[in-house]
Amino acid sequence: MSNQKDIVEPSYLEYKGKYKGIFSWILSTDHKRIALLYLFSILSFFVIGATLGLLMKFELIAPGKTIMDAQTYNAFFTLHGIVMIFAVVIPGLPAVFGNFLLPIMIGAKDVAFPKLNLFSWYLYVAGVSLVIVSQFAGDGPPDTGWTFYAPYSFRTAGTMLPAVFGAFVLGFSSILTGLNFLVTMHRMRAPGMTWLKMPLFPWTLYATGWVQLLATPVIGITLLMIVAERTLHIGFFDPSLGGDPLLYQHLFWTYSHPAVYIMILPAMGAISEIITTFSHKTIFGYKFMVASVLAIAFVGYFVWGHHMFTSGMSGTALYTFSLLTFLVAVPSSIKVFNWISTMHQGSIDLQTPFYWAMAFIFVFMIGGFSGLVLGSLAANVHLHNTHYVVAHFHFIVFGGTGFAFFGAMHYWYPKITGKMYDTKWANIGLVLFFVGFITLYGPMFYLGFKGMPRRYFDYDEVFHAGNIISTMGSWILYSGLAIIIINLFASLKGGAKAPADPWGGKTLEWTIPSPPPVENFDEIPLITKGPYDYK
Amino acid sequence: MYSTTATDASNFVSTFNTSYYFITGVAVILILGLTVVMLYFVFRYNKKKNKIAIQNEGNTRLEIIWTVIPVLLALAMFYFGWAGWKPMSKAPKDAINITSTARMWSFSFKYENGKQSPDLILPVNTPVKIKLISLDVIHSLYIPAFRVKSDIVPGREKMMWFLPQTVGVFSLYCAEYCGLRHSYMNSTVKVLSKEDYITWYADSSKVITEANSAAPGSEGLKIMINQGCNACHSSDGTKIVGPSYLNLFGQKQVVIRDGKEVTVTVDEEYIKRSIYEPNYEIVKGYPKDLMQSYKDVISADDLLKIIEYLKTLNDK
Ligand SMILES: [Cu+2]
Numbered sequence: 052m053s054n055q056k057d058i059v060e061p062s063y064l065e066y067k068g069k070y071k072g073i074f075s076w077i078l079s080t081d082h083k084r085i086a087l088l089y090l091f092s093i094l095s096f097f098v099i100g101a102t103l104g105l106l107m108k109f110e111l112i113a114p115g116k117t118i119m120d121a122q123t124y125n126a127f128f129t130l131h132g133i134v135m136i137f138a139v140v141i142p143g144l145p146a147v148f149g150n151f152l153l154p155i156m157i158g159a160k161d162v163a164f165p166k167l168n169l170f171s172w173y174l175y176v177a178g179v180s181l182v183i184v185s186q187f188a189g190d191g192p193p194d195t196g197w198t199f200y201a202p203y204s205f206r207t208a209g210t211m212l213p214a215v216f217g218a219f220v221l222g223f224s225s226i227l228t229g230l231n232f233l234v235t236m237h238r239m240r241a242p243g244m245t246w247l248k249m250p251l252f253p254w255t256l257y258a259t260g261w262v263q264l265l266a267t268p269v270i271g272i273t274l275l276m277i278v279a280e281r282t283l284h285i286g287f288f289d290p291s292l293g294g295d296p297l298l299y300q301h302l303f304w305t306y307s308h309p310a311v312y313i314m315i316l317p318a319m320g321a322i323s324e325i326i327t328t329f330s331h332k333t334i335f336g337y338k339f340m341v342a343s344v345l346a347i348a349f350v351g352y353f354v355w356g357h358h359m360f361t362s363g364m365s366g367t368a369l370y371t372f373s374l375l376t377f378l379v380a381v382p383s384s385i386k387v388f389n390w391i392s393t394m395h396q397g398s399i400d401l402q403t404p405f406y407w408a409m410a411f412i413f414v415f416m417i418g419g420f421s422g423l424v425l426g427s428l429a430a431n432v433h434l435h436n437t438h439y440v441v442a443h444f445h446f447i448v449f450g451g452t453g454f455a456f457f458g459a460m461h462y463w464y465p466k467i468t469g470k471m472y473d474t475k476w477a478n479i480g481l482v483l484f485f486v487g488f489i490t491l492y493g494p495m496f497y498l499g500f501k502g503m504p505r506r507y508f509d510y511d512e513v514f515h516a517g518n519i520i521s522t523m524g525s526w527i528l529y530s531g532l533a534i535i536i537i538n539l540f541a542s543l544k545g546g547a548k549a550p551a552d553p554w555g556g557k558t559l560e561w562t563i564p565s566p567p568p569v570e571n572f573d574e575i576p577l578i579t580k581g582p583y584d585y586k
Numbered sequence: 587m588y589s590t591t592a593t594d595a596s597n598f599v600s601t602f603n604t605s606y607y608f609i610t611g612v613a614v615i616l617i618l619g620l621t622v623v624m625l626y627f628v629f630r631y632n633k634k635k636n637k638i639a640i641q642n643e644g645n646t647r648l649e650i651i652w653t654v655i656p657v658l659l660a661l662a663m664f665y666f667g668w669a670g671w672k673p674m675s676k677a678p679k680d681a682i683n684i685t686s687t688a689r690m691w692s693f694s695f696k697y698e699n700g701k702q703s704p705d706l707i708l709p710v711n712t713p714v715k716i717k718l719i720s721l722d723v724i725h726s727l728y729i730p731a732f733r734v735k736s737d738i739v740p741g742r743e744k745m746m747w748f749l750p751q752t753v754g755v756f757s758l759y760c761a762e763y764c765g766l767r768h769s770y771m772n773s774t775v776k777v778l779s780k781e782d783y784i785t786w787y788a789d790s791s792k793v794i795t796e797a798n799s800a801a802p803g804s805e806g807l808k809i810m811i812n813q814g815c816n817a818c819h820s821s822d823g824t825k826i827v828g829p830s831y832l833n834l835f836g837q838k839q840v841v842i843r844d845g846k847e848v849t850v851t852v853d854e855e856y857i858k859r860s861i862y863e864p865n866y867e868i869v870k871g872y873p874k875d876l877m878q879s880y881k882d883v884i885s886a887d888d889l890l891k892i893i894e895y896l897k898t899l900n901d902k
């Protein structure tokens with residue numbers, strides 16, 4: 052009976068709506084199509100950002116000029132940061148996998164406000180374009196770094212205001228997505244799905260939604276202050292007008308810390324899903340997993356000051372920020388313990404997504420612990436603004452969010468495309484990616500420890516060896532990345548047809564056909580059991 | 587080019603080490619331990635070996651244990667960081683005072699007797715307190731071997747202090763991104779024995795340079811090295827950020843004045859204007875607002891010496 056239905060109901064990929072061709076995508080309000088819009092935009096920006104990174108690493112293979120001059124290098128790291136943070140990491144998992152899977156995982160037909168959802172995507176595109184264009188609108192190429200620190204950024208006339216405006220538009224896009232998800236989860240869970248029967252990935256989106264909602268207004272206020280300063284000459288940030296550059300840093304990090312750091316939450320959610328599915332075992336300590344997500348979101352909101360330990364805050368502020376930074380690590384460690392315990396006595400099916408999850412746990416631990424080193428006041432004074440920091444946040448942001456993103460990609464690929472990918476190539480790509488990642492960022496810990504500052508176009512001979520290794524790592528990483536992406540695209544054509552539940556997963560997305568029909572469910576399911584019921 | 591790590595280079599090396607190695611040690615043990623456990627589980631509970639998973643929803647006692655232990659570890663880590671940082675905030679009373687002035691893209695150090703130097707010359711085993719001033723954007727004074735760093739924020743009074751403990755030469759970097767030549771904004775720390783320091787300090791010539799003091803214009807060169815002009819200008823024709831001084835004097839220069847192009851001859855008056863009011867005329871093809879005015883920094887006397895030096899750079 053249900054099989055017959057599958058054939059009749061067209062999948063969301065085949066469905067012919069009001070519009071044709073490209074318009075059937077960019078005017079679609081189907082959460083699944085919007086997810087793919089995000090996926091392709093984010094992937095394109097990611098490839099651009101990664102290529103900039105590759106070129107920068109090549110420049111650093113030897114001291115002095117290798118392939119570009121200092122001005123170009125400074126422009127590259129600025130754009131690399133802006134593109135990666137604002138266009139890739141911040142929307143990343145929530146916009147792509149959240150959009151696609153949230154409604155399905157809670158048994159809904161769509162998000163609460165489908166039109167608003169499409170509008171968010173337009174805001175995203177507009178915001179990213181604004182930020183990038185603004186970088187070329189000034190007198191010269193962009194060279195402020197993605198942090199736009201005052202007063203340096205004010206000297207490169209013209210670029211500051213549109214850039215922050217772009218960030219604000221992007222922020223608005225994520226507010227709307229967050230709001231949409233929150234309302235969807237409050238109002239549209241399938242009958243019987245109590246809060247504590249909701250899977251963990253939606254839970255992380257729930258916490259993220261609140262952060263998006265609460266953090267973004269700060270950047271709005273900052274924008275207003277910059278406008279007032281630039282046009283009415285009220286000194287807020289610019290010391291030549293009597294302002295305080297540190298106020299800018301506070302505001303910037305109040306927004307940007309939650310924005311970039313909290314995006315690790317959906318990554319943790321995706322990893323939780325992958326680990327239970329491939330262990331064929333319910334998640335260990337479900338309630339503690341939920342509680343730790345909420346704790347990270349809450350405490351993570353109050354640690355922005357740890358970006359500014361050397362900039363001259365009062366002692367009390369320093370202690371408080373340092374202490375909170377250590378405490379926010381506790382819920383993350385609880386998650387690691389629970390993930391590993393989930394594997395205990397499981398029946399582990401070693402598939403590509405599971406390998407990604409294992410790699411995630413490994414790099415995430417390194418990223419987390421190096422964060423603790425930086426959170427320690429005495430150690431921070433030496434390591435702040437060195438390559439140690441660069442290594443740390445690439446382990447967290449790229450190693451964390453990035454590994455989870457690719458893990459999620461390989462986990463939900465059959466569901467999204469209706470095809471299976473080539474496992475052999477996927478694994479080769481993963482191994483290269485992992486080896487390249489460690490070779491690229493590992494030496495940066497050492498370089499930072501030795502004292503090499505970040506954002507350095509040129510460096511002393513003592514730092515040469517570490518940089519050579521790191522640059523070679525970037526080549527390995529990049530080839531792994533290329534294999535992964537090519538394999539996923541090639542499998543769209545050549546891949547075998549995916550069954551509804553290729554991995555033996557228990558959450559709701561595995562109960563519907565792959566790819567899902569337009570309306571997800573013929574009949575909204577009635578939930579009676581927990582999310583990971585393997586009994 | 588000099589050392590960036592040395593045991594006991596300053597009094598903050600050991601406090602850094604306590605904090606750094608404690609956290610890193612715990613990290614290495616936990617990361618390795620957890621990774622080995624994970625790999626073991628993956629191997630032991632592989633579906634080939636373990637066909638059916640044994641369901642287990644959790645264990646509250648375990649959760650409490652692995653919440654409490656990390657909290658205790660975190661508090662210990664916080665404590666060492668805090669204890670190591672606390673002494674940094676208060677300089678001893680008997681410290682010698684040095685004022686560091688940062689501008690794009692050079693540091694300059696001024697001593698209590700008015701002596702100035704582009705390098706940081708210090709006596710060993712004497713506490714040093716450095717007042718930090720920035721004339722333009724945020725910079726950061728960073729001496730890796732000493733494990734100290736402090737941002738220099740324009741419009742804010744800040745200070746840092748430390749106790750150099752080993753005679754030697756160490757690198758000093760700018761650690762806050764400050765524009766085009768940020769990675770060239772560095773200097774050298776020379777820690778001398780107390781006797782050598784006193785000799786240096788008492789020497790009335792203002793800086794140590796390799797320039798031969800008998801050559802014409804060498805006084806002017808010293809002043810320029812001191813003020814960091816060479817961060818942006820060369821004497822050999824290469825363009826760094828500003829125009830080179832080579833063959834500058836007497837040349838015809840196209841400048842923008844009030845938005846209009848004019849051709850001027852480089853004479854004493856022009857050079858004086860260029861240094862005291864750099865934005866009045868901008869050399870065509872070069873950025874505005876980059877060179878700061880040196881009105882209150884370079885005296886009329888010193889200015890003449892600079893001009894003297896520039897004249898020596900004409901065709902040889
Ligand atoms: Cu600087």
Ligand SMILES: [Cu+2]
Pocket residue numbers: 725726760761762763764765768769771
């Ligand atoms: Cu700098």
